Amino acid sequence: MSTRKIPLPEIIAFFIVALVAILMFLPFLLTISTSLKTMAEVESPEFRLIPESFQWQNYADAMASGNWSRYFMNSLLITSITVCLSLIFNSLAGFSFARFTFPGRGVLFYLILIGLMVPEQVTLIPLFKMMSNFPLFGGNNILGQGGTGLINSRLGLIIPYLAAPFGIFLCRQFYLGFPKAIDDAASIDGASKWRLYAQIYIPSSGPVLAALGVLKTTHTWNNYLWPLILINSDEMYTVQLGLTKFRTAYGVEWNLLMAATILVVLPLLVIFLLAQKHFVSGVVTSGVKG
Amino acid sequence: MTKQKSKHHRLDTTPYFMLAPGYLIYFIFIMVPVFYGIYYSFTNYAFYGKPGFVGFSNYRYLLKDSLFIKSIGNTVVYTVFTVIPQMVLGLFIANALNKSFRTKSIWRGMIYMPNVTSMVAVSMIWLWLFDPASGFLNMVLRSIGQSGIDWLYNPDTAMPCIIVVGVWKVVGYNMIIYLAGLQAVPQSLYEVAQIDGAGSVRQFFSITLPLLKPTTFFLLVMNTIQSFQVFEQVSIMTNGGPLNTTTTIVHQIYTRAFLDFKMGYASSMAVILLFVIATATFLNFKFGGDTSDVD
Amino acid sequence: MKRILVMIILISSVALYTFANGSQETAAKAATSYDFQFWFAGTDGIETEYWQTFFEDFFADKDDMTFSITGVPWSDFATKLNVAFASGTAPDLVHYPIASISQRASMGQFMPLDKYYNNWDGKEDYLENLYNLGEYQGQLYGLVTFTDPRVLVWRKDLFEESGLDPEVPPANWKELEEYALKLTKKQNGQTVRGGFQIPFQNSNQMVQIFALQNGGSLIDDKGTTPTFDSIEVMEAAEYLQNLVQAGVSLPWDQLTGDQFNPFPQGKVAMSYDSPQAYRNLLKNHPELEGKIGVRAPLSNTDEGTFCGARLLYISSETERPDLAWDVIEKAMSTEEALKRYELFFAPVNRTSLLEDYIADDPELNTATIAAIQVGEGIAKVPWFSLLNRSVSNAMERAFYGEDVRIVFPEEAEKLRDELKDFQSN
Structure with missing residues (x-):
């Protein structure tokens, strides 16, 4: 590595990035500030960024509003299972789309995109009906009759999200960028397609799996509408459902909501920071060399 | 192509098996509900009872629905003005944070924050930023001697505010x-370019941008699809107002389905x-x- | 790599299995007895606790049955309920605002309660106007637990500041206008403090209040057609339009909620609001104690105001309607009414409790009861959401400068056209 003088465009770039970052962060800063105020101060017409007195008690109060350890546990389980399985399914399908030609490939691929184009509001009801008639679960018989199926179950929060068109598409695009030399080298070795995937592609997929993992984690953790519809009992609540506890008939306890929001966001931030180094690990070259 | 085919006499089923787990789940839990939605669009389904078949009458009524037509226009405006800035900004920041300075992980974290925070909490902050009476933006404007703007209550500025969010x-x-995507760009290319004396701006346009094509394409497609379905911030911040200047297609779908109980009609939208x-x-x-061609 | 893969799959399948078993267990429990499902609008702690205790008490001597209660956020209740009815998984009993009573009753989602009501011993004691709130086309569908009428509230301190008698609020529309103008403060032509709060968007409730006070109605008596282009309603709308254009109000969308309501922030001197919101305000701002006045709503030619309410409805899909009615009877009892007053300041729903109720807080509770007696809920037509949007739209267009006498007939005509399609569809 040779030392070099930092060129001017990069200095300009730094300032622009810093400015954008601060602007992006400002609303969150206000969230933190609100979480430390009293309700009277939140509603007061004069605004202060730094609260009059720091109400750390808000955080304790927010967590006392429900069975939060259980909500976190539920969200953690649901998110980790969804993310792990969907990473495997999506990368496998993306790999297949990107690297092989087979009859029906085009149709199957475009069909994937169609699923993204219809808003949730319309597909909600048929999906819910399928959940309630899910065979062999929740007291249902093999034809899906007699019980409540996957309604009010954590499994019902996982299954529909295991295969996201988004993930399949992203993995496909990523693998399209891989040099084809890898495949050729592997086929000389006589590696089967499965081994090609598991031994060469997966080890080189750090950036895409990290990016997809972070986005999928965020999405699952923050999912609100589906759990709201599917879950009825407090013991199955996710963190996002827990956040509804601060809405009352006559307004919202904003300070507590903001405090809880920050605690709910923290795990996501940790995951993001942990995954960061994988986004930026040079990949393909090492794949070629290896 | 021909060479491959002659090598394999039978159809190789492995690619199908690789697709199977993801694809089956996708088909059952995403595609089938979509087919149901299409079926509802030809009925007068109202959440209860059996849907009655009404042929194309929902679609005929759509042509007369001035609000729906307006919502299409609003949605297109929203899409055009969000997709381009978010991609340009995203690329610029990613490129800058890919190599140059030390503190980059903090900056990345800050920029990623909006994406992780749930919209319900953050919407309050935005509403408050835009609030005409006591909002932050107007406070700033007044402190420099300008008069405040009604932001979300002004038909001219409401949509721009939604776009900013x-x-x-x-x-x-x-x-x-x-x-x-940037990780797929071999570092060696930059090293060669540097030896040739190409500056970082030229490197960006001649190496980075072309090699990022699959990523850019992916983002263009996904961002377009997602922007067309904008709903969350509209429903929280403006409810489609003022004077319906921010109502979008999905906002209309939600209103028709869940407030008017016209699921059939909403499905046709x-x-x-x-x-x-x-x-x-x-x-x-x-x-x-x-660049879908494999060969 | 392979090992990691195998491990992930293994862990996931074990976890999935545990989950599945969990849900099967609860289902098995439900199969041996009857699990009574109750959904209520609201998610906050006090309310959840109230219903939990209530049902524990009710089911204490019923060993063969269990119950589950589910609190649902206000804004998302309609969605959840629609999906549940669509898939045949609706709860037995629902605690929900009046809002969609007409839609759900006309589709047959709620059960008519007349046969129970007529045999109910509390019938005579039930507050008179409350029956009307739960009635749709001659049949009773719900009994009222919470009422939420709009009363006139004003800031006494701001009245004094503007040289008005803090104890004497305006008595009619003319005085309301005078007071509002007097209380408004402007800087560079922009309002910094409002006199009277009128929401700029989703103002249908405000239009309804003023229409009622002017002897008008948004729909005809039979509930077949919109009449908000009648002269009485348009006069009311013009009155509101003049006030807004004179700058007595600050921009506010009623649907964004109280967080941005300028009245609690002290930025507006007078408003129509619910007694509950008033209590909430005092809870967050103890320094305002004694500085807020409350009166029954004004009248121009008639008395009238908006009255929100929450009712208990029995789902027509329940297998135990008698049991559900027993729950309602318990909820309507004197003890529960008093408990709700203690916990949430909910106005009482029985005539025999009025005296004590008013004595507890004469100023506020007199106004509340007066408002309930003349209060009208959301229009009871299956197309109420269309009506609300049309009225709000017309009012909004007027606030942004169009002529009331043109926009109101125009929006009403458009709605009538749409209803033709709506009903045939």
């Missing part, structure tokens, strides 16, 4: 995808939306340059 929310996500997005996606594929 939309861009703010997804720049971080564009940045992440671009960061992942969703089918139109499907066609609009499919057309936009088709154009993206045609002119965006999909």
Whole structure:
């Protein structure tokens, strides 16, 4: 590595990035500030960024509003299972789309995109009906009759999200960028397609799996509408459902909501920071060399 | 192609098995409900009882629905003005944070924050930023001697505000995808370019941008699809107002389905939306340059 | 790599299995007895606790049955309920605002309660106007637990500041206008403090209040057609339009909620609001104690105001309607009414409790009861959401400068056209 003088465009770039970052962060800063105020101060017409007195008690109060350890546990389980399985399914399908030609490939691929184009509001009801008639679960018989199926179950929060068109598409695009030399080298070795995937592609997929993992984690953790519809009992609540506890008939306890929001966001931030180094690990070259 | 075929006499089923787990789940839990939605669009389904078949009458009524037509226009405006800025900003930030300075992980974290925070909490902050009476923006304006703006209550500024929130929310996500894409650009190319004396700006346009094409294409398609379905910030911040200047297609679908109980009619809107997005996606594929060819 | 893969799959399948078993267990429990499902609008702690205790008490001597209660956020209740009815998984009993009573009753989602009501011993004691709130086309569908009428509230301190008698609020529309103008403060032509709060967007409730006070109605008596282009309603709308254009109000969308309501922030001197919101305000701002006045709503030619309410409805899908009615009877009892007053300041729903109720807080509770007696809920037509949007739209267009006498007939005509399609569809 040779030392070099930092060129001017990069200095300009730094300032622009810093400015954008601060602007992006400002609303969150206000969230933190609100979480430390009293309700009277939140509603007061004069605004202060730094609260009059720091109400750390808000955080304790927010967590006392429900069975939060259980909500976190539920969200953690649901998110980790969804993310792990969907990473495997999506990368496998993306790999297949990107690297092989087979009859029906085009149709199957475009069909994937169609699923993204219809808003949730319309597909909600048929999906819910399928959940309630899910065979062999929740007291249902093999034809899906007699019980409540996957309604009010954590499994019902996982299954529909295991295969996201988004993930399949992203993995496909990523693998399209891989040099084809890898495949050729592997086929000389006589590696089967499965081994090609598991031994060469997966080890080189750090950036895409990290990016997809972070986005999928965020999405699952923050999912609100589906759990709201599917879950009825407090013991199955996710963190996002827990956040509804601060809405009352006559307004919202904003300070507590903001405090809880920050605690709910923290795990996501940790995951993001942990995954960061994988986004930026040079990949393909090492794949070629290896 | 021919060589491959002659090598394998039978159809190799492995690619299908690789697709199977993801694809089956996708088909059952995403595609089948979509088919149901299309079926509802030909009925008068109202959440209860059996849907009655009404032929094309929902679609005929759509042509007369001035609010729906207005919502299409609003949605297109929103899409155009969010997709481009969020991609340009995302790429710029990803590129800058890919190599240069030391503190980059903090900056990345800050930029990604909007994407992780749930919209319900953050919407309050935005509403408050935009609030005409006591909001932060007007406080700033008044402190420099300007008169305040009604932001979300002014038909001219409401949509721009919604767009700002939309861009703010997804720049971080564009940045992440671009960061992942940038790793596929071999470092050696930059080293060669440096030896040739190419500056960082020229390197960006002659090496980075062309090699990021698959990523850019992916983001263009996904951002377009997602922007066309904008709903969350509209429903929280303006409810489509003032004077319906911010009502969007999905906002209309939600209103018709869940407030008016006209699921059949709302589904016909969703089918139109499907066609609009499919057309936009088709154009993206045609002119965006999909590199789907494997050979 | 392979090992990691195998491990992930293994862990996931074990976890999935555990989950599945969990849900099967609860289902098995439900199969041996009857699990009574109750959904209520609201998610906050006090309310959840109230219903939990209530049902524990009710089911204490019923060993063969269990119950589950589910609190649902206000804004998302309609969605959840629609999906549940669509898939045949609706709860037995629902606690929900009046809002969609007409839609759900006309589709047959709620059960008519007349046969129970007529045999109910509390019938005579039930507050008179409350029956009307739960009635749709001659049949009773719900009994009222919470009422939420709009009363006139004003800031006494701001009245004094503007040289008005803090104890004497305006008595009619003319005085309301005078007071509002007097209380408004402007800087560079922009309002910094409002006199009277009128929401700029989703103002249908405000239009309804003023229409009622002017002897008008948004729909005809039979509930077949919109009449908000009648002269009485348009006069009311013009009155509101003049006030807004004179700058007595600050921009506010009623649907964004109280967080941005300028009245609690002290930025507006007078408003129509619910007694509950008033209590909430005092809870967050103890320094305002004694500085807020409350009166029954004004009248121009007639008395009238908006009255929100929450009712208990029995789902027509329940297998135990008698049991559900027993729950309602318990909820309507004197003890529960008093408990709700203690916990949430909910106005009482029985005539025999009025005296004590008013004595507890004469100023506020007199106004509340007066408002309930003349209060009208959301229009009871299956197309109420369309009506609300049309009225709000017309009012909004007027606030942004169009002529009331043109926009109101125009929006009403458009709605009538749409209803033709709506009903045939």
